[in-house]
Amino acid sequence: MAYLFEFRVFFWNSYLFYRMFFYKAKDASRSARLLVVFYYRMETFMEYTTQMDAARKGIITKELLRVAEKENMEPEELRGYVAEGKAIIPANKKHTCIDPSGIGSMLKTKINVNLGTSRDWTDLDMEMEKVKNAVDMGAEAIMDLSSFGKTQEFRRKLTSECPAVIGTVPIYDAVVYYHKALKEITAKEWIDVVRMHAEDGVDFMTIHCGINKETAKRFKTNKRLTNIVSRGGSIIFAWMEMTGEENPFYEYYDEILDICREYDVTMSLGDACRPGCLKDASDISQIQELITLGELTTRAWEKDVQVMVEGPGHMPLDQIAANMKIQQTICKGAPFYVLGPLVTDIAPGYDHITAAIGGAIAATYGASFLCYVTPAEHLRLPDVNDVKEGIIASKIAAHAADIAKGIKGARDWDDAMSTARKKLDWEEMFNLAIDPQKARDYRASAKPEKEDTCSMCGNFCAVKNMNRILDGEIVSIYDE
Secondary structure (H helix, E strand, O other), rough: OHHHHHHHHHHHHHHHHHHHOOOOOOOOOHHHHHHHHHHHHHOHHHHHHOOOHHOOOOOHHHHHHHHHHHOOHHHHHHHHHHHHOOOHHHHHOOOOOOOOOOOOOOOOOOEEEEEEEEOOOOHHHHHHHHHHHHOOOOOOOEEEEOOOOOHHHHHHHHHHOOOOEEOOOOOHHHHHHOOOOOHHHHHHHHHHHHHHHHHOOOOOOOOOOOOOHHHHHHHHOOOOOOOOOOHHHHHHHHHHHOOOOOHHHHHHHHHHHHHHHHHOOEEEEEEOOOOHHHHHHHHHHHHHHHHHHHHHHHHHHHHHOOOEEEEEEEEEOOHHHHHHHHHHHHHHOOOEEOOOOOOOOOOOOHHHHHHHHHHHHHHOOOOOOOEOOOOOOOOOOOOHHHHHHHHHHHHHHHHHHHHHHHHOOOOOOHHHHHHHHOOOHHHHHHOOOHHHHHHHHHHHOOOOOOOEEEEEEEHHHHHHHHHHHHHHOOOOOOOO
8 A cells, every 4th residue: 555655646746747847837836836846745755854955955845835835935945045054944853743934034033932940930831821822922933941840841742732943952951850960960961961852852952062162261361241141151161160071062063963963953053152241242252152153053064954053142232233244154144043132231121122122133134033032031030921021022123124124025014004094993903913902902991082093192183184184074173
């Protein structure tokens, strides 16, 4: 029966091939559709290891086809970007429930939501509620930063139930998993945790492999105001200092790449030396590490492993565009994943706003992936409402950048909202709002005298009065 099935698929592919090249199609779009189906069917016969490997072999995978559909892009065009490493499709072979998303500067800007347990908060049910809300609100990725409790149970639950792209930071989990002093963890044990996460179905991993002995030496020579603020970076730096050994993620990088290639895990090259305050932005430690990450990007591509590079951090407005350009140059166009950047250090409780400002600028000038920041940043583990506020702020930043970048169809949403406003169609405005319930609640909290206005302007409503005067009606305002 298996042979019969394979023969039927082969026969169908041969028929498609005939129709494409020997049968006169009625229009070009029909030929293009046949070509896509042909490539998709040929996936049955062609072997590949990663999405990048498939793209380089000319194979259009089902994941790539799905991403092309989401991006309103021709599959062949997207395949070219993936083959070059300028776009990635994180999709572990074992994460079978994934609805894949593409990440790249030529694609819609994506957002990531960080969550997970800590020693002070181990409620897995609350974390899963955050996951559900994040997916419902349109977050493309969930990053599990759990550092206490049943971390593997939570991680496996994510990869078995959640359709979003799933990321982790293995260095956190190693400390939890081995239950021993940091300096007692061996190089092999660090790498074993990477494999465990890959086997659990994680789509991308933040690996802090850029802070090697040379970078650490530069960091100690060139003092910073806030030292190393990356949790993973501080952990591996401390391990290196206590053991005197090289960073195992750097020393055994090729072994990690082999794991990633086997499971098709995307490498997210962690920025251990990202600036934690404005004063440290764009300093020697940050740039030194970025140079190393650029070299590691090339090495990953040589093994067909997909890569994105992580970036700042805290950064003044006037440095963001230049940093995006530097990263694109050093890392040869690999997607850039940024935390913010936060454009001021004075706003605890409002850092979702400081990050959204920086994120919009970063994505306009080349960043592909925004890590959300919540109002709880620097203060505590975010609750469900904090997560919502962070997602909304990041989605606004991402959308604003997509408009600025000229992403096809990005402004359609805004034009539809403006049309609804012109018509004073409140129900349609609510439906189009990024947070419909909040918009409804605000209007309901201060109902106007007349339904076609709001309590701010009433009869002074410019939209209402312009509609009337242009329709030849009388506008009296006070007499109404």
